[in-house]
Amino acid sequence: MSGRIGGRLERLGCWNRSGALTNRALGLFGLPAGRGMRGSTRALGTRIDSHLHVWSPKEEAETFPYYGALIGSDAKANEPPMPGYAELLLEQMKSAGVSQAVIVQPGNHMFDHKYVSHVLQRYPKEFVGVLLANPAEGAGAGALELERLVREGYSGVRFNPYLWPEGEQMTNSVGRAMYEKAGQLGVPVSHMPFKGECPAKILPFLRGVVPVPALSC
Numbered sequence: 001m002s003g004r005i006g007g008r009l010e011r012l013g014c015w016n017r018s019g020a021l022t023n024r025a026l027g028l029f030g031l032p033a034g035r036g037m038r039g040s041t042r043a044l045g046t047r048i049d050s051h052l053h054v055w056s057p058k059e060e061a062e063t064f065p066y067y068g069a070l071i072g073s074d075a076k077a078n079e080p081p082m083p084g085y086a087e088l089l090l091e092q093m094k095s096a097g098v099s100q101a102v103i104v105q106p107g108n109h110m111f112d113h114k115y116v117s118h119v120l121q122r123y124p125k126e127f128v129g130v131l132l133a134n135p136a137e138g139a140g141a142g143a144l145e146l147e148r149l150v151r152e153g154y155s156g157v158r159f160n161p162y163l164w165p166e167g168e169q170m171t172n173s174v175g176r177a178m179y180e181k182a183g184q185l186g187v188p189v190s191h192m193p194f195k196g197e198c199p200a201k202i203l204p205f206l207r208g209v210v211p212v213p214a215l216s217c
Contacts, residue, residue, distance in 0.1 A: 046099045046100065047096075047097055047098045047099055047100075048098070048099065048100045048101065048102070049093070049098050049100075049101040049102065050101075050102050051102055051104055052089070052101055052102070052103060052104070053084065053103065053104055053105075053106035054084050054085060054086050054089055054103055054106065054115070054116065054119055055080055055084045055085065055106050055108050055109055055115065056085060056109070056115045057083060057085045058079065058080075058083075060115075061079075063114075064109065064112075064114055064115035064118070065109075065112065066079065066080065066108050066109065067107070067108055067109055067110035067111075067112065068108070068110070080108055084106075086119040086122070086123065086127075089101070090123070090126065093126075099126070100125070100126055100127065100128075101126065101127055102127070102128055102129075102130060102155075102156070103116055103119065103120070103127050103128070103129050103130065104129075104130040104132075104158055104190075105129070105130065105131050105132035105158060107132075110132070111132060111134040111136075111140075111141070111145075113131060113132075113149060113154075116129050116131075117129070117149075117152060117153075120153055120154075121153070124153075128154075128155040128156075129153065129154045129155060129156075130154065130155065130156035130157065130158050130190065131146065131149040131150070131154040131156070131157055131158065132158050132160065132163075133146055133157055133158065133159045133160075133178050134146075134163075135163060135164045135165065135168070135170075135172075135174050135175060135178070136165075136174070137174055141174075142174050142177060142178060143174075143177040143178045143180070143181040146178050146181050146182065146185075147181055147185065150182075150185050150187055154187070155187060155188070156187050156188040156189070156190065157178075157182045157187055157188070157189050157190070158189075158190050158191075158192060159175075159178075159179075159189060159190070159191045159192070160191070160192040161191070161192075161193060162192075162193075
């Protein structure tokens with residue numbers, strides 16, 4: 001396993017320095033737990049991509065609408081610059097010998113999880129999902145939405161501190177409630193900080209909140 005992917009899995013509690021998948025990682029994909037499974041991806045005939053995105057084909061944009069334009073794209077608003085639907089991904093995975101993958105909710109669908117949910121339901125053996133935490137208040141957001149998506153089948157939570165409303169931080173009441181809910185549900189948490197601000201924006205937030213099973217930057 002590559003250093004980058006192995007590092008990500010190690011921080012998520014899914015890979016250890018001896019070169020073995022942990023029982024946490026095996027459990028996410030319904031694989032049998034075991035001890036001393038060094039090189040277990042090879043032993044089980046399984047290669048897992050630990051982080052990727054999918055988005056709906058343009059032809060299905062009315063059913064699975066896009067959210068804004070991708071950063072750096074010359075495409076018109078709401079239209080990704082390249083295809084990224086699940087069936088295309090499966091073709092690429094097959095050609096690369098990858099059996100399963102972790103899908104993180106993409107920014108071009110933002111907090112609308114309908115397409116990723118559709119993919120997870122259609123291909124439950126190939127994919128597990130990581131939802132994007134919505135820091136808004138009210139229905140369809142916050143801790144209630146996080147819990148709904150986890151119970152729907154998502155296996156992890158992605159926090160992006162830059163999606164918080166202007167002037168708000170992850171330390172606000174909505175952020176703390178979502179983080180505590182993730183801990184109560186026992187799902188891994190990852191963060192997407194930019195500009196090297198992980199310690200400044202995230203670590204102070206962790207003081208006093210309910211611990212979660214895993215933490216990644």
